[in-house]
Amino acid sequence: MQVDVVTAVHASHAAFLPAAWRSLLDQSHAQWRWVVQIDGPPDEVRAVLTACAAMDDPRVVVASHGTSEGPAVTRNVALGRTAAPFVQNVDADDELEPDALAVLTTALIDHPGAGYAVGHARDLMADGLLVDHPLPIPAGVLPRGALLPTWKTSPTEYRVPVHPAGVMWRRSLLLALGGWSALQGMEDTGVLMAASAVVEGVLVDAPTLRYRRHAAQRSKQTSKFAGGGAQIALIRERAAVLSAFPPWNRV
Template identity: 25%
Template sequence: MAHALDEPLISVVIPCYNHAHFLAEAIESVRAQSYPRIEIVVVDDGSTDQTAEVARRYPGLRYLRQRNQGLAAARNAGLHASTGRYLVFLDADDRLLPGALHAGRECLQEHPSCAFAFGRYRWIAADGAVLPELPEDRPRPPDAYQAFLEGNYVAMHSTALFRREALFQVGGFDARLRECEDYDLYLRLTRTRPVAEHSALLAEYRQHGSNMSAHAPRMLGTVLRVLRAQRDHVVGNPAYAASYRKGVGAWRDYYGEQMLREVRRCVRERQWGDARRTLGALWRLCGARIPNVLLLYALPPKLRSALRRLRQRAARSADLAVEPR
């Protein structure tokens, strides 16, 4: 076995915004890795809780603080402050499993042309208990860029181990994005380089009420903008164009279902203003992919007229906003 000093350094960047109550678990999960050479960089994105106090309990850890700029900017700050040849970006409320870095490093050794390698994850509850179900595997095209046009097949960002030079070649994360910055990065990386996938279980994704993915209208609007930025790269390639359209539909279905549940919740609780706003976002972003009969069945009469008006407006504009030119 190679001496530990012969192994390349892996930097684990942990952005944190008001997740001090989870941060120690994230740090401890990195310290428990079987891989011998690790650098931990915690980026405090303007937290108002005890994030600094938690981070400073750990000697040797690099702690950076910046004004609140969002997850993408925090990850970029960690990228620039780090020194490792490889990087993992671990959210402060999640955990790595002990063999995660070793498995990713081995995979990239076997695939030297790949920009990053990723594996599997499992869900945990807010208290850290492992949840019984595993995320579903989905079939995908063999071409990495085509696969990511259809959806975010990494799903949990902390399972990805990146080559440092690959991140700098594409300029890191787009700090203008407040969500979906990981998906945008995968699309930009895979336009020019392959990626590697392996079957090792690497990380634990915590499910709790403050996850950003709970905000379906905002998430859907952003992911459609991210996909729309790829239009010039799919024109002239029928396979890419078909996967682009499939991805647009899949994202609308995924977040549209979440918005439909929110509309029904608002109706049950008689929150008519919130129901109308969510309904407006549903039709503006999802258009004809929403099953009209189910919506009409779910809504009381006082919202049906609003639904019909929104449908008429959405039918004229929603599809034009995201389809390839």
């Protein structure tokens, strides 16, 4: 099954792209295409991709829109360039585990009623060490609405039950939800909670994402509670509205 892997990138994170590219080359699932969308000036990003030979691979398609719009808009522009039934996000500074595409596509094929699949995320430290984190929910089918009650959003304890940046989506569900949410630093959490409100998902019992920890990462720069409380309330309210609708059915 074909998968389009979407990466939004700006110049400050261009140096991480070769590692993301190598993680795609290592995939046990070979039917993928890398849809890279450049946010802001493109020259540095294109130079990095050229130097690592990614631009020589016909499976790599790169585009830029010239202006600086942020990750949500950039991912959605990339989404408009996809065509595969499954869409996998990978941030420019992260990596996919070697079996990520294989286990996530298998999960969606085996569970035709599921709209998304996600695995475990491991922190990738600067020294290359991978740090596992136990999840608060068991692997298997995630019933409709299961994620919202397990999303901890107090100022003293913030935790999303699964890592929203490593989700594989049915493209038709992403389109139905309007793509990634127009939020600051929570665009992937917003769409994940909306998805959970309308359809079941699958949590696979395997690591699929390597989440790089570094000083420049955006999640460290934007506090969830410096104006984020209103965003959290909006995500929760939207999920409550969606949960009252009939369940989403794939087309």
